[in-house]
Ligand SMILES: Nc1ncnc2c1ncn2[C@@H]1O[C@H](COP(=O)(O)OP(=O)(O)OP(=O)(O)O)[C@@H](O)[C@H]1O
C-alpha cells in the first residue's frame with residue numbers, strides 16, 4: 002500500500018502557518034460548538050430580553066439613556082460586554098489545557114510551526130470565534146428592534162477590539178501558568194464580573210461615586226462601551242474616540258507581544 | 271506498505287555533511303543545573319542509534335535538543351546539516367518525534383489527530399487523509415480510527431503517537447522510550463515496524479530502558495550517566511569491552527556469599543547480597559573450578575554477558591535519584 006499523492010513536508014509561510022493553527026483549534030472546538038454558542042449568543046440575548054425589554058420597560062427614555070428606549074441603549078453595550086466575557090473564557094481554560102492537561106501545544110512544537118505562529122494563531126482563533134458570536138448577537142438584537150442604525154457595525158468592531166484587548170494579555174498570562182487554573186475563577190470574580198457590572202454597560206458611569214470612576218477608566222470595557230455607543234448613536238467626538246482606539250489597540254499589541262513571549266518560554270525550554 | 275522515504279534525499283544529505291546529527295561539546299542547562307554536560311555525537315544516515323542511561327541521565331534533554339524543540343545552552347549541533355538555532359522549522363519539517371510523554375489531543379478522534387498534525391507540515395488535506403489511512407494500518411488502529419483518543423489504552427495511545435510521528439515521512443525519527451508501557455505484542459509489532467523503516471533508509475534515534483530492545487534495534491549505542499557519555503559502541507563491542515562473554519551466577523540462600531573463596535576464578539567478580547557474579551570467558555570451567563575450591567552455592571547459572579551487565583557496570587546498581 003502506497004499513498005498515491007507524493008508530497009514533501011515543508012515550512013509554511015507565517016500567514017499559512019497561523020491559519021493552520023486556527024484550523025487545528027477549530028477542529029477541537031467544533032466538537033461541542035453548540036454549548037459554546039449557547040453561552041456566547043443565547044445568554045446575551047436572554048439578557049437583552051430580560052433587562053432590555055422586561056426591566057427596561059420600567060425606565061423612561063431620559064438624558065441618561067441618550068433619550069432612547071432602554072433596550073436600544075443597552076444593546077450596543079451588551080455586545081461589547083458579552084464579547085469580553087467570552088474572550089475571558091476562551092483565553093483561560095482552553096489555553097492552559099493545551100499546555101498542561103492535553104499538552105497539544107507541546108506536540109505542535111515538534112512541527113515546523115513556531116511558538117510565535119502558535120501564539121498568533123491562538124489569538125486569531127479567538128478573534129474569529131468572537132466575530133461570529135458577536136455578529137450573531139447583533140443580528141438577533143436587530144430582529145428584536147434593539148438596533149437603531151447601521152452604526153452598529155462600528156459596535157461590532159468596538160466589541161472585537163475590546164475583547165482582544167483583554168484576550169491578548171490574558172492568553173499571555175494563561176500560557177505562563179503551571180497551576181490547575183485556580184487563578185481564573187479569581188479573574189472572573191474580581192475583574193470580569195465587576196467590569197461588566199460597573200463599566201457603563203447597564204447605567205452611565207457618572208452615576209458612580211467620583212472615586213470609583215478612575216478605576217473604571219482603566220478597564221477596556223469602559224473604552225469599548227463608549228466607542229460602541231458613539232458609533233451606534235452617531236454621537237462620537239474625534240478626540241475621545243481616538244483616545245479609546247489608541248488605548249485598546251495598545252493593550253492588544255502589548256498583550257500579543259507578551260503572548261508570543263510566554264508561548265516561547267513555555268515551549269522552548 | 272512503504273512510507274514515502276525518498277532514499278536520494280538521505281543519500282544527498284549524507285554526502286553533504288557526513289552525518290545526520292553532529293554534536294560537539296553539547297550542553298543543556300536548566301537554571302544552575304547542568305542536565306547535559308558536554309557530549310559529542312555523530313549519527314550516520316540509515317543507522318539506528320541508541321541512548322541508554324539511568325533516570326535523569328539527560329537522554330530526553332538531548333533528544334529534545336536534537337528534535338529542535340529545546341535550544342542548546344552551549345556547544346555545536348547540526349541536524350540534517352543545519353543549525354537548530356537558525357533553521358529549526360526547516361529541520362523539524364523533516365523529523366519525526368515521539369516524545370517520552372504522549373501529547374495527543376485526547377478529545378479528538380484517532381484519525382483527527384493524524385489529520386491535524388499532518389497539516390502543520392504543510393501537507394494538503396488529500397495527502398494527509400490518504401497518509402492517515404496508511405498509518406492507521408501501520409499502527410493497527412484502523413478499528414479505532416473514529417474513536418476518541420481519551421478512552422484508548424496507554425499502548426494504543428503510544429502507537430498513535432508513533433504513527434503520528436511518521437505523517438511527514440521523516441528522514442530522521444527520534445523515539446524517546448517508544449515502548450515503555452507497551453505489552454510484549456505491541457513491542458514486537460513496533461520493533462518490526464521500526465525494522466521496516468530502517469530498511470527504507472530512515473535513520474532512528476532511540477532511548478530505552480530495555481536492554482533487549484537496544485540490542486535488537488540499535489547498531490550503535492551510547493550510555494549516558496550524569497549528563498555525560500560514559501561509553502559508546504555497538505552492543506557487541508560494549509559487551510566485549512565492559513563485560514565478558516559469559517557470566518556465572520552463584521546463588522547462596524543461607525550464607526553470605528564468600529567472595530574471598532572465589533578470588534581469581536574470573537576476570538572480575540561482583541558481590542551481591544545473595545549472589546556472586548563471575549565475569550568469565552568460560553562459565554562452565556569457572557563453575558567446575560568453584561566446586562573444586564569447595565564453594566557450595568544453592569544454585570548456579572551460566573549465561574551469556576548482556577548489555578544489562580554493561581549498563582549496571584557503567585552506571586552502578588544504586589538508584590541515582
Ligand atoms: N524543564 C526542566 N527544568 C528543570 N530541570 C529539568 C528539566 N527537564 C529536565 N530536567 C532535569 O534534567 C535532568 C535530566 O533529565 P532528562 O529528562 O533529560 O533525563 P532522562 O535521561 O531522559 O531520564 P528518564 O530516563 O527518567 O527519562 C533531570 O535531573 C531532570 O530533573
Ligand SMILES: [Mg+2]
Pocket residue numbers: 329330331370446
Ligand atoms: Mg527521558
